């Protein structure tokens with residue numbers, strides 16, 4: 001029993017791959033790329049302990065009743081209808097379980113929902129606290145708006161504005177749409193996940209993402225970030241994430257939005273800050289293909305000491 005629980009807890013939290021995509025035959029959640037997802041991994045394993053115990057208890061009770069109290073072995077049933085002790089137990093124990101689950105659950109919700117105060121983190125943040133990134137906080141926010149369309153995503157970077165006052169904006173189209181002239185599926189262009197112009201963000205930066213939609217409700221989702229936010233026409237939703245490790249992270253629209261719902265993937269390329277700057281500059285010049293070429297190979301982080309590098 002204990003071995004099973006350990007397996008559940010460690011198995012689900014394992015893995016530190018620098019890219020995340022669905023793998024054939026894989027079990028469990030994708031490796032965590034953000035602190036948000038690390039916390040969700042733990043929470044998943046934590047709830048699984050209760051879930052396993054409840055399933056075993058209920059199954060045991062059912063088997064016991066079926067064997068011990070069937071008509072053959074219990075010809076003359078007793079005819080009582082209440083038992084105060086049992087009723088108190090089966091009310092109180094579930095309440096205690098729900099409270100125990102709520103204790104880590106609410107801080108997790110709050111952690112992803114509330115935008116962190118970067119000034120405060122930069123000034124007094126604890127470098128050893130895994131929930132804050134004081135060095136990244138000094139660099140401030142980078143904002144990206146993801147607008148869902150039937151069926152692709154428009155990404156807008158309001159921090160990058162041209163001389164005419166327009167923010168950098170581009171459409172990210174799927175490479176595969178289920179037609180016979182789709183390009184081949186390769187490791188670099190995984191089926192129904194790859195796009196022509198990916199969303200690009202710097203590693204070790206606090207990213208504020210906003211979602212909206214131009215037609216129907218979509219949902220901007222990257223499983224390894226632990227991020228899933230509805231994109232609703234006429235409404236601006238907001239969340240944040242920070243990815244330490246450069247890599248390619250894939251997601252898909254997660255709100256049934258029409259016939260090509262399966263063909264509006266999300267590709268996020270997380271790159272070192274200087275590679276991001278070169279990409280953004282080239283995008284501002286309007287040369288999308290050259291910009292895509294710049295982030296085709298993800299450069300490794302230079303030794304600007306991420307928490308992971310420091311731990312090794």
Ligand SMILES: [Cu+2]
Pocket residue numbers: 148149217218219253254255256257261264
């Ligand atoms: Cu959609």
